[in-house]
Amino acid sequence: MIIAITALLCCQLIGEVVVRALGLPLPGPVAGMGLMFAYLVIHGRGLPEEERVPKKIGLVADALLRNLSLLFIPAAVGIVQYFGLLARYGWTIAISIVVSTTAAMLVTVLIFRVGARWQTHYRRHHPAHAAADEAQS
Amino acid sequence: MMPPHRAADLWVYLSTNPLLWLTSVLVAYLLAEWVADKAHRHPLANTVALAAIPLSLLLMLTGTSYQTFFDGAQFVHFLLGPATVALAIPLYRNIGRVRAMLLPMTCALLVGSLTAMVSVVLIAGLMGVPVAILASLAPKSATTPIAMSLAAANGGLPALTAVFVMLTGIFGAVVVTPMMNALGIRDFAARGFAAGLAAHGIGTARAFQVDPTAGAFAGIALGLNGAMTAIVAPVILPPLLHLFAGNALTL
Numbered sequence: 001m002i003i004a005i006t007a008l009l010c011c012q013l014i015g016e017v018v019v020r021a022l023g024l025p026l027p028g029p030v031a032g033m034g035l036m037f038a039y040l041v042i043h044g045r046g047l048p049e050e051e052r053v054p055k056k057i058g059l060v061a062d063a064l065l066r067n068l069s070l071l072f073i074p075a076a077v078g079i080v081q082y083f084g085l086l087a088r089y090g091w092t093i094a095i096s097i098v099v100s101t102t103a104a105m106l107v108t109v110l111i112f113r114v115g116a117r118w119q120t121h122y123r124r125h126h127p128a129h130a131a132a133d134e135a136q137s
Numbered sequence: 138m139m140p141p142h143r144a145a146d147l148w149v150y151l152s153t154n155p156l157l158w159l160t161s162v163l164v165a166y167l168l169a170e171w172v173a174d175k176a177h178r179h180p181l182a183n184t185v186a187l188a189a190i191p192l193s194l195l196l197m198l199t200g201t202s203y204q205t206f207f208d209g210a211q212f213v214h215f216l217l218g219p220a221t222v223a224l225a226i227p228l229y230r231n232i233g234r235v236r237a238m239l240l241p242m243t244c245a246l247l248v249g250s251l252t253a254m255v256s257v258v259l260i261a262g263l264m265g266v267p268v269a270i271l272a273s274l275a276p277k278s279a280t281t282p283i284a285m286s287l288a289a290a291n292g293g294l295p296a297l298t299a300v301f302v303m304l305t306g307i308f309g310a311v312v313v314t315p316m317m318n319a320l321g322i323r324d325f326a327a328r329g330f331a332a333g334l335a336a337h338g339i340g341t342a343r344a345f346q347v348d349p350t351a352g353a354f355a356g357i358a359l360g361l362n363g364a365m366t367a368i369v370a371p372v373i374l375p376p377l378l379h380l381f382a383g384n385a386l387t388l
Binding site for chain 1: 162163165166169170184185186188189192193196197203206207210211213214216217218219220221222223224225226227228229230232238240241242243244245246248249250252253256257260261264265266267270274277278280281282283286296297299300301302303304305306307308309312313316317320322324326327328330331332334335336338339341342345352358360363364367368371
C-alpha cells in the first residue's frame with residue numbers, strides 16, 4: 001500500500017516540477033495523471049488484461065476514487081467565509097451557475113452523442129478508411 | 138460533570154487542534170454517506186453538500202474561523218492531488234473505449250468548455266454582478282486549482298472561486314442523473330463526459346457512484362476541461378469581462 005501511495009505522490013511531484021519549470025497552464029496533479037497514464041501504458045504492454053494495472057496501485061486508486069466526495073468537503077465548507085457577499089448577490093449568482101452549468105452539460109452530452117453517431121455511420125459506409133484509422137491508432 | 142473552567146480549557150485546546158476538525162470532516166462524511174444510502178443514492182442527496190452544511194453550521198455556532206477548521210481539514214484536502222493522479226487508472230482500464238470515442242470527445246470538449254465559461258459571465262454580467270465576481274465565476278466548471286489561478290490572473294478572488302467551483306460541482310452532480318434520464322441518454326460514456334466537463338471532480342465523484350465507465354469518462358473530461366479552460370481563458374476572458382467593466386462592486 002505504501003508503495004502505491006508513493007507512486008501516486010511521485011507522479012504528482014514530478015508533475016508539479018515539470019509544470020512549474022515549463023510554465024504550463026496545468027495543475028501539477030493533472031500533469032501527474034498524464035505521467036501515471038504513460039507509465040501504465042508502458043508497463044501494461046503485452047501483459048494479460050487483469051495484470052496490466054499493478055495490483056497495489058489499482059487497490060489504492062479505487063479506494064481514493066470511491067471516496068472522492070470526502071476530499072471536496074474541506075473546500076466546500078469555505079462557503080462560510082462568503083455568506084455576506086452571497087446574501088447580496090446570492091440569487092443572481094445562483095441563477096447564472098444553474099443556467100450555465102445546465103447549458104454546458106446539455107451541449108456537451110448532445111455533441112458527444114451526435115459525434116458518436118456520425119462516427120459509427122462513417123465507419124459503416126467507409127470500411128476501408130475505418131480499417132486504416134484503426135491500424136494507425 | 139467537570140467544572141466549567143476545565144470544560145472551557147478543554148474546548149480551547151480541542152478547537153485549535155487539528156484533531157477535532159479532521160475527525161469532524163470524517164464523521165460528517167460518514168453521516169452524509171449513510172443518509173445518501175438511506176435515500177437510495179437519490180441525486181438530491183449529494184454527499185459533499187450533506188457534509189458541508191452541518192460543518193458550516195457547526196463553525197458558525199462555535200465561532201470557529203475557517204482557517205482553524207482548515208488547519209485540521211487540510212489533511213483530507215491534500216489527498217485531492219494523489220486522487221487526481223489516480224484518475225489515470227480508470228482512464229487506462231477504459232483505454233479501448235476512450236480511443237474509439239476520441240472524435241466525439243474532442244468536439245464535445247471544445248463546445249462544452251466554451252459554453253461553460255462564456256454563458257456564466259454573460260448571464261451574471263447582464264444581471265449586474267460586479268466584474269470582480271464575474272472573473273471569479275468564469276472558470277467555475279474547471280477543477281479548483283486551475284479555476285483559482287485563472288480567477289487571480291483576471292482580477293477575481295481565488296477563495297470566492299473555490300466556493301463557486303464547489304456550488305457548480307454540487308449542482309451538476311445533483312442534476313446530471315435526472316437530466317440524462319429525461320433526455321433518454323443511456324450511453325454512460327457520454328453521460329460521464331458531460332458530468333466531468335460541467336461539474337469537474339464532484340460530477341466525477343457522482344459518475345463513479347453511478348457507473349464505472351461514466352466515472353472513467355468523467356475523469357477524462359475533468360482533466361481535458363481543466364486544460365482547455367486554462368488555454369482559452371487568457372484569450373477570451375479579458376474582452377468578455379471588459380463588456381461589464383461598468384458593473385460596480387457594492388458589498
